[in-house]
Amino acid sequence: MSTKIDLQNLPVTEEFAPLAEGVCPVEWALERVAEARLISCGRSVTCRDGLTQVQAIITDITTGAGQPGDLAMLRDVVGYIAAMGDCQASLTAARGVLFSLDRYAAEWDAHCNRKRCAALVCKAYISVICLPERCQGDTACLKACPAGAISGGPGLIAVVDEARCTRCGDCLTVCPHGAIARSGPMKPKLPDAPIPVGSFATAAAAGVVRRRRRAE
Amino acid sequence: MNRATLTVDGRTISANPGQSVLNAALDAGIYIPHLCSHPDLPPQANCKLCVVEVAGQDGVVCSCELPATDGLQVVTQSSALLQRRKVALELMLAGHPKDCVSCKRYMNCELQAMIQYLGTVHSRMRVTTRKTDDLNVDNPIVVREMERCIQCGRCVRACDDLRGVGILGFNRRGDEVYVGTAGDVPLGEAGCRFCSACVAVCPTGALQDQFGIFRDDLPWEEAIVPCSAECPAHADIPAYLRLIQQGRHSEAIAVIREKVPFPHVLGYVCNHRCESGCKRTALNSPVSIRNLKRYAAERDTEHVWRGKGFHKERSGKRVAVVGGGPAGLTAAFYLNKLGHDVTVYEKQNVAGGYMALGIPEFRAPTAVVQAEVGYIVESGVRVRYGQNVESAAALKAEHEAVLVAVGTPVGKKLRLPGADFRQVYTAVDFLRASRLGQTLDLGQTCCVIGGGNVAFDVAGTLLRMGVRATVVCLEKGEAMLADREEIESACSEGAVLFDGHSNEGIEGTPEQVTGLRVHEVSEFHFDRATGALVETAVPDSTRVIACDSIVFAAGQATGLTEGFGLELNRFGYPVDPQSGKSGHRTSLDGVFCAGDVITGTSFVINAIESGRQAASLIDRYLGGDGQIDEVLVERERQPKIGKVDGFHLQARQELSLRPAAERVCDFQPINVNFNADQSVCEASRCLQCDLRKDIRKSRIWSEYAVK
Ligand code: SF4
Ligand code: SF4
Ligand code: SF4
Ligand code: SF4
Numbered sequence: 001m002s003t004k005i006d007l008q009n010l011p012v013t014e015e016f017a018p019l020a021e022g023v024c025p026v027e028w029a030l031e032r033v034a035e036a037r038l039i040s041c042g043r044s045v046t047c048r049d050g051l052t053q054v055q056a057i058i059t060d061i062t063t064g065a066g067q068p069g070d071l072a073m074l075r076d077v078v079g080y081i082a083a084m085g086d087c088q089a090s091l092t093a094a095r096g097v098l099f100s101l102d103r104y105a106a107e108w109d110a111h112c113n114r115k116r117c118a119a120l121v122c123k124a125y126i127s128v129i130c131l132p133e134r135c136q137g138d139t140a141c142l143k144a145c146p147a148g149a150i151s152g153g154p155g156l157i158a159v160v161d162e163a164r165c166t167r168c169g170d171c172l173t174v175c176p177h178g179a180i181a182r183s184g185p186m187k188p189k190l191p192d193a194p195i196p197v198g199s200f201a202t203a204a205a206a207g208v209v210r211r212r213r214r215a216e
Numbered sequence: 217m218n219r220a221t222l223t224v225d226g227r228t229i230s231a232n233p234g235q236s237v238l239n240a241a242l243d244a245g246i247y248i249p250h251l252c253s254h255p256d257l258p259p260q261a262n263c264k265l266c267v268v269e270v271a272g273q274d275g276v277v278c279s280c281e282l283p284a285t286d287g288l289q290v291v292t293q294s295s296a297l298l299q300r301r302k303v304a305l306e307l308m309l310a311g312h313p314k315d316c317v318s319c320k321r322y323m324n325c326e327l328q329a330m331i332q333y334l335g336t337v338h339s340r341m342r343v344t345t346r347k348t349d350d351l352n353v354d355n356p357i358v359v360r361e362m363e364r365c366i367q368c369g370r371c372v373r374a375c376d377d378l379r380g381v382g383i384l385g386f387n388r389r390g391d392e393v394y395v396g397t398a399g400d401v402p403l404g405e406a407g408c409r410f411c412s413a414c415v416a417v418c419p420t421g422a423l424q425d426q427f428g429i430f431r432d433d434l435p436w437e438e439a440i441v442p443c444s445a446e447c448p449a450h451a452d453i454p455a456y457l458r459l460i461q462q463g464r465h466s467e468a469i470a471v472i473r474e475k476v477p478f479p480h481v482l483g484y485v486c487n488h489r490c491e492s493g494c495k496r497t498a499l500n501s502p503v504s505i506r507n508l509k510r511y512a513a514e515r516d517t518e519h520v521w522r523g524k525g526f527h528k529e530r531s532g533k534r535v536a537v538v539g540g541g542p543a544g545l546t547a548a549f550y551l552n553k554l555g556h557d558v559t560v561y562e563k564q565n566v567a568g569g570y571m572a573l574g575i576p577e578f579r580a581p582t583a584v585v586q587a588e589v590g591y592i593v594e595s596g597v598r599v600r601y602g603q604n605v606e607s608a609a610a611l612k613a614e615h616e617a618v619l620v621a622v623g624t625p626v627g628k629k630l631r632l633p634g635a636d637f638r639q640v641y642t643a644v645d646f647l648r649a650s651r652l653g654q655t656l657d658l659g660q661t662c663c664v665i666g667g668g669n670v671a672f673d674v675a676g677t678l679l680r681m682g683v684r685a686t687v688v689c690l691e692k693g694e695a696m697l698a699d700r701e702e703i704e705s706a707c708s709e710g711a712v713l714f715d716g717h718s719n720e721g722i723e724g725t726p727e728q729v730t731g732l733r734v735h736e737v738s739e740f741h742f743d744r745a746t747g748a749l750v751e752t753a754v755p756d757s758t759r760v761i762a763c764d765s766i767v768f769a770a771g772q773a774t775g776l777t778e779g780f781g782l783e784l785n786r787f788g789y790p791v792d793p794q795s796g797k798s799g800h801r802t803s804l805d806g807v808f809c810a811g812d813v814i815t816g817t818s819f820v821i822n823a824i825e826s827g828r829q830a831a832s833l834i835d836r837y838l839g840g841d842g843q844i845d846e847v848l849v850e851r852e853r854q855p856k857i858g859k860v861d862g863f864h865l866q867a868r869q870e871l872s873l874r875p876a877a878e879r880v881c882d883f884q885p886i887n888v889n890f891n892a893d894q895s896v897c898e899a900s901r902c903l904q905c906d907l908r909k910d911i912r913k914s915r916i917w918s919e920y921a922v923k
Contacts, residue, residue, distance in 0.1 A: 023440025025375070034391065037391035038391050041393070041395075042386065042388060042392070043262055043367065043369060043386055043393065044258075044261065044262045044263070044264060044367075045263055045264050045304045045307050045308055045367075046304075046307075046364075047393075048367055048393055049307035049308055049311055049344075049367075050307055051310065051312070052344045053307055053310055053341055053342060056310075056344055057342055057344040073340065073341070076303060077307070077341075079302065080300065080303045080304075080307075083275065083276075083300075084264050084267075084276075084300070084304075085259065098812060102674060129879075172665070174248065215471060
């Protein structure tokens with residue numbers, strides 16, 4: 001007979017170390033599930049259908065497709081897997097999701113209800129921007145962008161077209177000046193189109209004007 | 217070990233040693249939901265629906281894996297359990313198609329029944345899809361709609377535990393786990409035996425029988441063994457094929473003898489309807505059932521069937537059987553076993569009817585026919601030869617019952633000018649004379665009129681007598697009624713074929729036929745109302761085929777007349793006044809019919825089955841129970857058939873025809889029987905469709921007393 005885990009006595013929080021700074025607990029949970037699906041037994045309803053369902057729900061939560069009631073349903077399903085699962089991989093994944101849900105409830109709520117990812121990891125909730133003060137018009141980012149979403153030129157401040165950007169992050173690492181960055185919904189003021197390097201500074205006196213944009 | 221006593225929802229039940237709580241409860245009529253468990257398979261706890269609570273233990277356990285021990289107190293219904301079950305089912309349904317109505321298992325599906333039982337709807341969970349659903353769906357016998365698979369694993373266990381084939385398993389591709397063969401090769405390549413055990417246990421529409429492979433007008437139990445279902449006598453074909461494969465020929469014949477007393481003759485002449493139903497046809501070609509029967513009969517030296525079966529006490533009732541052909545002798549055989557005093561009245565001086573006198577020696581050797589007739593006589597049936605029974609009514613006066621099984625012993629001639637000339641014969645008379653060694657005036661060349669098997673039997677016989685044979689028939693090419701092999705065989709022996717020709721008249725004088733005048737037809741049919749031939753002649757195609765004699769193979773009649781004492785229809789067949797049609801009963805109480813005299817000229821196996829039914833009917837008429845079923849060999853089904861590489865490719869073994877030039881010089885059988893290796897190869901091609909009968913059907917919730 002396989003050992004069954006009693007949900008009440010599950011040492012959920014002790015098993016996982018607190019997540020490091022910059023790690024999104026929702027994305028982290030999704031990774032635990034994806035990882036488990038590659039190695040779990042995949043035979044029983046908990047393992048095959050359960051993990052598949054959990055992955056589908058969390059994926060939606062991280063991509064802006066979450067629906068009301070998702071968190072409750074997710075708890076039902078992971079709770080079910082944690083209680084009934086029969087392979088180590090699915091049990092660990094389910095406990096990981098529960099740990100994340102319990103310990104980082106506010107983050108899950110932000111993802112679901114406010115479409116925000118505090119760690120700036122979940123692509124649906126971030127923008128990639130070029131900080132106009134830092135940009136030197138090197139064009140390294142233009143060349144790196146596989147989607148052709150960045151416009152600019154030698155000596156011009158690069159501008160990322162949010163609609164075309166896939167948030168792949170390729171441009172982030174190539175800028176020698178650290179001008180490309182992730183941003184949440186509160187973005188600094190940015191030029192609409194490429195302008196000569198230095199010309200944006202005239203707005204410095206007024207400071208950075210923050211626009212609050214509530215994503216619905 | 218003693219039976220354990222436990223309580224399930226407060227009811228005290230007892231369990232066999234080692235039984236699971238699930239099975240103990242189900243046996244006691246208490247339903248616990250389950251999908252992956254199956255009465256014939258080891259448990260696997262995949263579906264998690266059979267969860268229960270146990271007094272004194274936290275949490276829930278799958279009852280399929282919980283041993284039913286003494287004193288256990290089990291709860292199967294609680295809101296917590298219902299919740300667990302609902303989540304499990306919802307998860308399964310998330311990845312399941314929503315098109316129940318278009319699924320072939322609709323209304324016959326355990327998953328659907330579970331949805332109903334738990335009152336679950338699809339909508340709450342995310343719809344999930346799999347990329348692996350259409351892998352390995354290509355084979356002609358098991359339809360695999362894997363998008364309907366709930367991965368209960370029953371098929372995997374059936375293939376492995378029940379059959380020892382073990383080609384199904386849980387495969388992984390990336391993050392998906394699914395049921396398939398190693399390497400996802402088609403079932404055939406994997407060594408599948410196509411036993412369809414996997415289909416039998418699948419609770420959903422994921423595995424189905426190929427559409428149209430079984431008849432849907434028969435009870436399921438019968439339809440799944442299609443060869444036996446097609447056989448008019450319903451012989452247990454897979455059982456005897458297994459015995460032949462094991463070299464147990466006498467036992468194989470005993471299995472056949474449970475249904476027919478002429479296995480050897482049938483091995484030569486049967487029209488093998490069983491083969492047209494054989495499931496193996498879907499893979500490549502049917503098992504050569506008829507030839508294997510002949511093979512086994514030739515090697516049945518032990519006669520293990522002798523003395524077996526029922527032998528009822530003598531009833532003192534007398535039964536007369538008119539006609540010693542396959543129908544009459546079969547009925548006589550069973551009626552004698554049923555305790556009645558049976559006398560067969562045979563017109564000729566040999567018994568066997570059509571088998572002895574209606575087909576040529578090279579199709580059914582006299583020795584074979586007479587041996588099997590002999591066993592019936594030995595069993596206690598009295599045969600009186602040379603008896604022309606003129607009145608059934610008169611015979612009935614001396615017997616408690618009479619069976620008329622005269623067949624259709626009178627050949628018909630077409631109404632052609634010259635049909636009464638001296639050298640014009642019917643096929644019945646010609647074949648009978650040839651079997652009895654009587655000589656007819658045939659000359660050098662003979663025209664046979666007719667396009668059925670009988671015409672070609674006549675042609676083959678003529679050629680062996682040294683007479684040139686020409687067959688003339690209305691039908692052309694493919695439309696001809698005779699079997700292809702019969703036509704080809706006769707033609708390769710030298711018969712000349714005039715197909716698509718109509719007869720105008722016989723040339724010559726009443727004393728000497730000189731030819732047959734024919735013309736070609738481009739189209740013909742028979743008028744519905746009058747039965748008259750309506751044809752379109754090809755202009756200027758009239759010609760005379762020179763010949764010295766004519767044989768009509770143009771149908772046969774019963775030869776019965778009013779004087780026989782039975783009400784006849786306008787074709788001379790006795791009618792049952794109650795139904796107004798031909799049947800086992802006649803206008804005279806206590807006088808019955810069997811065989812061709814009911815059906816018109818048909819096949820030996822149909823006559824035999826008709827004889828069996830008549831025997832049963834007459835026994836009931838005489839106060840018996842009509843029971844003629846018997847078991848002459850205990851069945852041993854070995855369900856663990858194991859994997860066989862290339863099983864799906866094993867080709868049908870064919871008998872080798874002797875060269876035409878050689879066989880036309882004698883009356884020996886035209887083909888050479890299998891050798892030992894061939895017989896084993898051929899018998900082992902059988903898919904053993906009957907094994908599936910031993911797999912129990914999983915019962916759904918509504919079939920339990922407590923649900
Ligand atoms: S397998 Fe059953 S539940 Fe699934 S579609 Fe077919 S009938 Fe419906
Ligand atoms: S051997 Fe039988 S049970 Fe196994 S896959 Fe083939 S048909 Fe199914
Ligand atoms: S194919 Fe049928 S028997 Fe096999 S695992 Fe799927 S649902 Fe179960
Ligand atoms: S495979 Fe065997 S059991 Fe099945 S129909 Fe053919 S002969 Fe009969």
